Amino acid sequence: MRQRLRAPIVLPCDTACSVLRDAVVDIEEDGRIGYVGPFASAPGEATVTELAGILLPGLVNAHAHTPMTVLRGMGGDLPLLRWLQDVIWPAEAKLTSDDMYAGMVLGSVEMLRAGVTTSLEMYFNLDRLAEAVLATGARAVLTGGVIEAPGFTWRKLVDHVSSMIDTRGLRFGPGDRIEIGYGPHSAYTLTPEVLVEVAEAARARDALMHIHVAEAALEDAAQREAHGSVPRLLESLGFFGGRVVAAHSIHLSDEDIAIFAANGVGVAHCPGSNAKLASGIARIRDLREAGVNVALGTDGPASNDDLDLWEDIRLAAMLARLSTLDASALVAPDVLLMATRGGAAVLGRTDIGALETGRWADVVHVSTDAPAFSSGVDVPDVQLLSNLVWAAGARQVQDVWVAGDQVVSDGETTMVDRAEAQAAAGEVTKRLLAAG
Structure with missing residues (x-):
């Protein structure tokens, strides 16, 4: 069954940079996007994940x-x-x-x-x-x-x-x-x-x-x-x-x-x-x-x-x-x-970069539990986009999906251990410094 990500705000990043409210992104079994739009119009059955905040493309x-x-x-x-x-x-x-x-x-x-x-x-x-x-x-x-x-x-x-x-x-x-x-x-x-x-x-x-x-x-x-x-x-x-x-x-x-x-x-x-x-x-x-x-x-x-x-x-x-x-x-x-x-x-890619039917489901969930969004998301579209770009940033990224697979959950990667990755790279740096 398809996954359905529901959020108060979805930014499909179409050419108009539209702001969709109470909207969903449907992820099909093949990892591509099946539907993006208002929750009220979402087709068929799906497993719904309720998210607070903003969904946008990777x-x-x-x-x-x-x-x-x-x-x-x-x-x-x-x-x-x-x-x-x-x-x-x-x-x-x-x-x-x-x-x-x-x-x-x-x-x-x-x-x-x-x-x-x-x-x-x-x-x-x-x-x-x-x-x-x-x-x-x-x-x-x-x-x-x-x-x-x-x-x-x-x-x-x-x-x-x-x-x-x-x-x-x-x-x-x-x-x-x-x-x-x-x-x-x-x-x-x-x-x-x-x-x-x-x-x-x-x-x-x-x-x-x-x-x-x-x-x-x-x-x-x-x-x-x-x-x-x-x-x-x-x-x-x-x-x-x-x-x-x-x-x-x-x-x-x-x-x-x-x-x-x-x-x-x-x-x-x-x-x-x-x-x-x-x-x-x-x-x-x-x-x-x-x-x-x-x-x-x-x-x-x-x-x-x-x-x-x-x-x-x-x-x-x-x-x-x-x-x-x-x-x-x-x-x-x-x-x-x-x-x-x-x-x-x-x-030269038309399969990534936007939340549109047929593209890969590369999706980012941005939390709005932050000073940047102290007035919530029920503000004019131009102010919402301004707050996201100018005041939020990477620290508000909470979850990430690539081709429908969740690769970041609650701020941490799911497929590799961050501490181990840091340690392995650090050993390389130490060796280079020691070699002069």
Whole structure:
């Protein structure tokens, strides 16, 4: 029999950001949503779970390097390029597949407890990362990092991703929890010839590509000198054309934004990481007005330094308002949709990101027993959404379902033990610190 989750408020995250009152979300036996709407109109028999508070779709973290939980805090006061070259890349070269598994489990636990059900990852050892995600019950799009650096050879990295898709399929696991894609790091770490090969491999498999673009002003000076900009370089190479997510995308010209719009490139905006590393403020209002899909990401837990997408929801709105001196540049419904429906759109997915019939039942229950909701939920819709976005946050996430399976109950993960996950990741960090 179907599950029926009933709550005073359901936010389906449709394009209008509707607020449904005394409504339900029906979860069918296959883990998909069967009905969303008023309780009075709910069809058929169901096992009803009464919940106090708000139901909304699972959040989508559109750019992360989650296994880096084991590197959290290292080089925390350095700018991007020094942080990468002097601290992070040498440390990553020492990580084993078991280390990455431990980091992914802990990060997955952290995200689920914050209501993040899907993350777009760029990292290595995708087999182990998939095991980790399946162990926690989360959902992830795992793009294999492609880079030429000490300990890494781009050819082997590309071949591993291609082989994994060819043998296991583009998506697999219960509820299609795992999707595989390509993660060419950037145009400043890979040659044009490599970028072309990656793009050809991805398009041949309808796989998503996930790349850093224009994150720091100085990172791609040589590429800008030769080609005008990284978006111009990528367009000239024929890199676009499939599903492409450009992470950060801070230092863009009007022409660059037009290139993204013309080629259907999605942007993963990471305001927390961008602020911490002093990388800059992305032109989010301009991107959105040009028709570019924009989602939100945390970036890695060593550069943010957490995986709480609610913080980035607020920061995205604040920085957009501050940079434009316009308090209406991004409003509460805008950023809530960027973290849900917009995240799915950037990933090219129509099966997640909203509470709609046929999509996977990735559902978050937010408790309203908090100062943020001192006036209850019987307030105007605009005030309810404002309270959720500006005053509530991850601490109010109480329960989470992924493909209909409850993976968080009363604030704690149900499929893995949080204390054990923390201890395992902590041992990795201690070993790295001891090694110097």
